[in-house]
Amino acid sequence: MEKLVIEGGNTLKGKVKVSGSKNASLPIIAATILCDGEYKIDNVPNLRDVRTLLKLLSLLDIEPSFNGNEILLKNKNDDAFEAPYDLVKTMRASILVLGPLLAKRRKARVSLPGGCAIGERPVDQHIKALKQMGANINIEHGYIVAECDRLKGADIYFDLVTVTGTENVLMAAVLAEGKTTIYNAAIEPEVIDLANFLKKMGAKIEGIGTKTITVYGVDSLSPANYSVMNDRIEAATLMCAAAITGGDVEIEGVPQECLTTVFEKLSETGVSIDFINDKRVRVSSTGRLKAADVTTQVYPGFPTDLQAQFMALMCVADGVSVITETIFENRFMHVAELKRMGADIRLKDRSAVVNGVEKLSGAHVMASDLRASASLVIAGLVADGETHVHRIYHLDRGYERFDEKLNSLGAKIKREENGV
Numbered sequence: 001m002e003k004l005v006i007e008g009g010n011t012l013k014g015k016v017k018v019s020g021s022k023n024a025s026l027p028i029i030a031a032t033i034l035c036d037g038e039y040k041i042d043n044v045p046n047l048r049d050v051r052t053l054l055k056l057l058s059l060l061d062i063e064p065s066f067n068g069n070e071i072l073l074k075n076k077n078d079d080a081f082e083a084p085y086d087l088v089k090t091m092r093a094s095i096l097v098l099g100p101l102l103a104k105r106r107k108a109r110v111s112l113p114g115g116c117a118i119g120e121r122p123v124d125q126h127i128k129a130l131k132q133m134g135a136n137i138n139i140e141h142g143y144i145v146a147e148c149d150r151l152k153g154a155d156i157y158f159d160l161v162t163v164t165g166t167e168n169v170l171m172a173a174v175l176a177e178g179k180t181t182i183y184n185a186a187i188e189p190e191v192i193d194l195a196n197f198l199k200k201m202g203a204k205i206e207g208i209g210t211k212t213i214t215v216y217g218v219d220s221l222s223p224a225n226y227s228v229m230n231d232r233i234e235a236a237t238l239m240c241a242a243a244i245t246g247g248d249v250e251i252e253g254v255p256q257e258c259l260t261t262v263f264e265k266l267s268e269t270g271v272s273i274d275f276i277n278d279k280r281v282r283v284s285s286t287g288r289l290k291a292a293d294v295t296t297q298v299y300p301g302f303p304t305d306l307q308a309q310f311m312a313l314m315c316v317a318d319g320v321s322v323i324t325e326t327i328f329e330n331r332f333m334h335v336a337e338l339k340r341m342g343a344d345i346r347l348k349d350r351s352a353v354v355n356g357v358e359k360l361s362g363a364h365v366m367a368s369d370l371r372a373s374a375s376l377v378i379a380g381l382v383a384d385g386e387t388h389v390h391r392i393y394h395l396d397r398g399y400e401r402f403d404e405k406l407n408s409l410g411a412k413i414k415r416e417e418n419g420v
C-alpha cells in the first residue's frame with residue numbers, strides 16, 4: 001500500500017489551481033442514467049471516487065472515457081440495474097444511482113453502503129422518499145431492491161438535511177409523473193450544480209438553492225454537456241495548508257461565493273485573505289495563528305468536510321479552540337493520529353478541545369477517511385522531521401494530485417510503496 005512521507009518545515013509559496021468538485025461531479029455523472037445518448041462533462045477531477053463511479057456506470061451499460069478532465073459518456077440505454085457490493089463498499093456516493101435508475105429503468109438493486117469511519121450514515125431518508133413516490137423497496141441480502149411503474153410526484157419532507165438524499169430525490173423527480181416538492185432540501189452548492197445540469201437536460205425545477213425545491217416531472221430528457229463547478233473543499237484545504245506553513249500562496253479557481261463562512265473563520269485566526277479577482281485568492285500568514293472555535297453546520301455554515309483540516313491548524317495555534325461536529329457522530333478519527341504527532345486534544349461528546357502546542361513532531365500516522373488524511377498531511381507540513389501518512393488511498397479518493405500540488409508550492413512530499 002502507498003504512503004506519503006512528508007518532510008516538515010517548508011513554507012508554501014507560489015500559485016496553484018483548484019480542480020473540479022468531487023461532490024458535484026458524482027451526482028452529475030450519475031444523472032446521465034436518466035437519458036440515453038452522449039454526454040461531455042468537463043472539469044471533472046480525475047480521482048478515485050470518480051473512477052469508481054465510472055466503473056459502476058460501465059456495469060450499467062454507460063460507456064465512459066476520460067480525457068484529461070473531460071469525460072465522454074455514452075448511455076446505451078440498456079436494462080442493467082445493479083450496483084454491486086464490491087464497488088459500493090469503496091464509495092458511499094454510489095447510492096446516487098438509486099434515484100436515476102428507478103426514474104429511468106424502473107428497477108434498481110443497489111448494495112447498502114454500510115457504516116464508515118465518520119458515522120453510521122443511514123440512507124433511510126432516500127428510501128422513505130422514493131417509497132412515497134411509488135417505488136416498492138425492500139432490503140434483501142444487504143441490497144436495496146427496488147422497482148416501480150413510472151414514479152409519481154409527491155410532497156417529500158426530509159427529517160434532516162441530506163445532501164445525497166436531496167440529489168437522489170431530485171434525479172428521481174425530474175422524470176416522475178406530476179409535481180414533487182422537496183421540503184427541508186439541502187442547499188449545498190453541489191446540489192445547485194446538479195440541478196443546473198438537470199435543467200440543461202430539460203428538467204423543470206424551481207427553488208434551486210432554497211430549502212423548498214419544486215420539480216415538475218417531464219416525459220423525457222435530452223443529453224447535455226456541462227462544466228462542473230470547482231471544488232470548494234479542495235480550495236479551502238489548500239488555504240489551510242498555505243496558512244499553517246506561514247506561506248504566501250495564490251489559489252486560482254476558488255468558488256468564493258461558496259466559502260464566505262470559511263473565509264471569515266480563517267480571518268479570525270489571523271490568516272490574510274486577498275481577493276485578487278472573483279476567481280483568485282491570495283492566502284498568507286505570518287507568525288502564530290490564533291485559536292478560533294468552530295461548529296460544523298449544513299451550508300452555508302462551516303463544512304464538516306473541512307473540520308479535520310481546520311483542526312490541524314488549531315493544533316499549532318495560540319490558545320484553546322473548541323471544534324464541534326454536528327453533522328456526523330463519529331468524525332474525529334484524526335484526533336488520535338494528530339495526538340501521535342504531539343497535538344494536545346481532548347474529546348468531549350461531539351467537541352474536540354484543542355490546546356495549541358508550540359510544535360508538532362513527525363510520526364507514523366494512519367489515515368482513516370478522506371478529510372482526516374488531508375488534515376494529517378497539513379499537520380505534517382509543519383511537524384519536526386518526517387511524517388509518514390499511511391493508507392492514503394483515502395486521500396486519493398477525493399483529492400486530485402494533492403501531493404503534487406503541494407510539492408509545486410515547495411512542500412517536500414514523497415509517495416512510497418511500503419505503507420501499511
Ligand SMILES: CC(=O)N[C@H]1[C@@H](OP(=O)(O)OP(=O)(O)OC[C@H]2O[C@@H](n3ccc(=O)[nH]c3=O)[C@H](O)[C@@H]2O)O[C@H](CO)[C@@H](O)[C@@H]1O
Pocket residue numbers: 023026092093119120121122123124125126127160161162163164165190304305327328329
Ligand atoms: C458525495 C457527497 O456529496 N458527500 C457529502 C454529502 O454526504 P451525504 O449526502 O452522505 O451526507 P448527508 O447530508 O446525507 O448526511 C448528513 C447527516 O444525515 C444523516 N442521514 C443522511 C441520510 C439519511 O437517509 N439518513 C440520515 O440519518 C447522516 O448520517 C449524517 O449524519 O454531504 C456530507 C455533509 O455535507 C458531506 O460530508 C459529504 O462529503
Ligand SMILES: C=C(OP(=O)(O)O)C(=O)O
Pocket residue numbers: 023091092093305370371398
Ligand atoms: C465524506 C466525504 O465524502 P463521501 O460522502 O463520498 O464519503 C467527503 O467528501 O469528505
